Amino acid sequence: MKKEITVTINGEAHTVEVEPRLLLVHLIREQLSMTGTHIGCDTSSCGACTILVDGKSIKSCTMLAIQADGKSIITVEGLATVEGLHPLQEGFKENHGLHCGFCTPGMMLRAVELLEKNPNPTEEEIRWGISGNLCRCTGYNNIVKAIQYAGAKIRGEELPSTEPEFV
């Protein structure tokens, strides 16, 4: 039996009818047509579907849409503002933190919470912090640099060099 729920996504309230078994990622992508949140493994392993629910990064393939009733969600579509890109988006752009881009929305949403809890993480803390997000292109180095760049930008410090390293 369908139930009516209200979910706020990127500041906008959506009242929808959902079957209890509908997964949150399917509500976002298929019913609400926001396709920035990706489905990768569908088994809560890869992190491509990561979004923020009440500020916490979660894998939306393993949460029921009905569980999000009354909650506030941020997806990748909600990162940029009228003033411009979010520091993480800028960091990924400047540091070549993506190749195919499939993992990128999930990586960035995960990094939002990581930087909120720990504004100046070490490289090791970043690597552990994104251990639930798989990237098959970059080898992660540029993702780590992108998050370090965003951290510096959020802290208002001098931005690290975005020159590529040749090793």
Next chain:
Amino acid sequence: MIPAPFEYDAPATLDEAIALLEKHGDEAKILAGGHSLIPMMKLRFASPEHLIDINNIPGLSYIKEEDGYLKIGAMTRESELEESEIIRSKYPIFTDASKLIADPQVRNMGTIGGNIAHGDAANDHPAVMLALKAEVVATGPGGQRVIPIDEFFYGFYMTALQPNEILTEIRIPSVGAGTGNAYHKLERKVGDYATAGVAAQIAVDADGICTYAGIGLTNVNATPLRAARSEEALVGKKLTEETIAAAAQAASEDCNPSTDLRGSEEYKRSMVRVLVKRMINKATDRI
């Protein structure tokens, strides 16, 4: 992958949740963090007709020291355990374990109560509970019932919880001076279940004699396993290299691992031996 259809309730109180369990019996499952249950439902390994979501019930998430116990609410998330100051300073075994459970996003959802109530020998908290000689509190229509951890795990995904009961609290006897604990699991990659995992809590007196040993093993038996002979090999003795080696050997003999993707039986026994030794040493170093 989409789960089979089910009815869903999200009660606001424990009494309502228990009333729903009474009504639906075996056909209902409790939804806590959902990160074991929802994947099983997606794979149709589980098809409950009713889900009772207890995430909206207040008062089930806390970490406090009271009446000689560390009390942890069943809905406390793994990430809350990781960040807790009481845990970090006095019960580092939980920090060891939580860090190794799945990944940060899963730990934002996964709960300690769910990890135990699921009854999976591959989960990490059960071995920790064995090492700490914990008790779990089950709440049912008749009120609360306290179950010692040694009477909790029955078999593969089977626990002492009745169909009308909810695991609501975990109680750990407070640690005194001279006590240390540690957990580690060997995993192939982040998010994997343990190839083998070992939890140890050790206490020694002023003369260096071991007065308490608790050793629990992850994923090397049908149920979470207490390494009883290893504990006996330690208590009443000085923790010399030989004593620790004997305890480690006993655990490797007494576990029952099966050969699978993660390694052969022989390899797993060998890893149990190595990890028991390391965790006894690490727990002792933390005293």
